Amino acid sequence: MRDEQPVYFDPAFRFYFGGQGAWQVFHHKDVQRVLSDYEVFSNEYMPKSDDNLLGSNLNQTDPPRHRQLRALVTKAFSPSIVSKMESWIRKECNELLEPHLQKGEMNFVKACSIPLPGRVTAQLLGVPNQDHDQVNAWINAISSDLAVIGMDAYFQAQQEMGKLFMTLLEERSKQPRADLISHLLQAEIDGEKLSLPDILAFCIALLIAGNETTNGFLANAMYTFATLPAVQAHLATNIKDLPSALNEVLRYEPPVQSMCRIATMDVELGGQHIKKGDLMNVWLTAANRDPSVFTDPDTFKINRDNIKMVSFGHGPHYCIGAMLARMEAKIAFEIIFEKMKNIQLKPGQAPIRNPSTIVAGFLDLPIVFEQK
Template sequence: QRAEQPVIRDSSSGMWMVFDYDGVQRVLSDWKAFSSQRGRPRGEDAASALSSSIISTDPPRHRQLRALVEQAFTPRQVRALAPRIVELVDELLVQVERAGRMDFVLDFAYPLPVIVIAEILGIPSADRDAFKRWSDAVVTGNPSGSREMAAYFGTLIEQRRHAPGEDLISGLIAAQVEGEHLNPQELLGFCILLLVAGNETTTNLLVNTVRCWQDAPDALERVRADRTLLPSTIEESLRYRSPVQSMYRVAAQDVELGGQTIPALSPVLAWIGSANRDEAQFPDAGLFDPARAPNRHLAFGHGVHFCLGAPLARLEASIALDAVLERLPNLRVAPDTVLEPIPSQIVSGVKRLPI
């Protein structure tokens, strides 16, 4: 089906759907034809702030904004977080080692990225429980939670403006390109983007990897016996059960793609999850191969919007999963578990995973 009809128009939603590897790669990276701009900010809520963040901006503005945030979010700064991530993973696993069981989502994969991002942003630990609520509110479009989150960050940004610290928010306030700083709306948008883009995705990378191991126990045995296979296992998990299944664009002009003409202004959904199973790019695409090479998956996107947090997500996953392999020698999903998928077209994961 993917090979025969790589591009279709879904008549119920009016959305153009792109399924093949080449098409998805083009939609994600050809920003002249497929725009990420979603209209102007309208209100005081988090969703409006997101629309003035890098993920919803096209070049040339995108390049300037990205240069500003990259200054405060460099691979070197990310690597420096490793010892703290090791500590956090350790604390979370001590709890489960005592009990002999845990919900891999709620007790481990969810708290880890939230705490890491909260610490990077310099958010007081007392406020962390509110994070999931707010992040869910932005994802589901709940306006009151979204406004609450925007107000919280607004106050925090003002505090850091007057009393800067070593945190990312202070770094973002100070960052400049050609004498220009981020404006308050853009600062807010970036903070919220980090929370929304970085948390559920990383949670699902961890959870989906355990599910890959459950489906392919031999792959788990191989990586247990040879820990050098962990980096390629993580890349294969990103390909095989991509945490972000689809990304949205708008056709900026009439575009020819996969034998179809997508008219200007049409909404377009690039199916990353499908592209990552395209046989034309990945031999035996339906097989979870922990040593797959090359593995040019599109799980972090492609081109100018390539995931800014990919080094952090990879670092967290390698530390967390290495500790899981080391310390949970009898890791297995509890028998009779009924998996409940997260109801979303964009993210792929399950709500609970008792192990």
């Protein structure tokens, strides 16, 4: 598609929020333009309604409102805060992996890549431990393919998650703690505090973005390392190259496949006439393997220069949690390569990929390994 129809209208394409019909964008330069030019390609594409809490979250606003909302939460993802979580994340990783080491096998998604990001974002927000499994189920429903789960399940998950956060917001308004929910309750924009719907939308958006994408990142990294034994062998003796290898995983198998925008005016892109109100779907996966930007793009190269990859987005909506996601993955695989070797996909038990056009990851990833 990138070679033959780099900007193509697909009338049957369905989005997770119910929208149908969209321009599919595949070239790196066009993907970058759509993601960065918010005045022409707006991020406020989702219908706003009382049922759809996500319609007003941080990800669904453009500057200047987006800039104000982003400033409120940037503090929670600052290098100093993220670095303070390092020892806690290391402890959580060890705790998740320990029960499986002697057995020499695990379903990596169920054992590690789902629970770890869930615990990290819950720690940031202040969600009680006993609610983690239920929250993960809601997140899965909200980010699944609507053609599979249906609109009712999508909205029900939002509403149920909203009830949990309303309870937490009421508790924190009476007794603030050192968590992001308390911070958002006290934060102000131009002298005004955030509304409860704004805070609710942000909390849900953070859980989805923080959990689903990092789960995909971890699972895609494990799949890549398990199926590329030469890369795995290199990292086993050159752990200093792990950050570079994980960076290449982000380009090679990005956890987010595509992003949506809506045209605010008639515009030409890639020789096609886009009309005001048309939905756009830009493919990060295609942009990350554009041979005009990345030499030999289908080959995994540990020390490749990936400065132009778009795995965390591009422009004003660049992923606010990118540093945290990188740290989670680095810690997880430092521990994995310290305790495990000869990691392979489990014979006779094929991995099951996530059926989503948004999040690229796995529902099941059975692996076998030797304990070090």
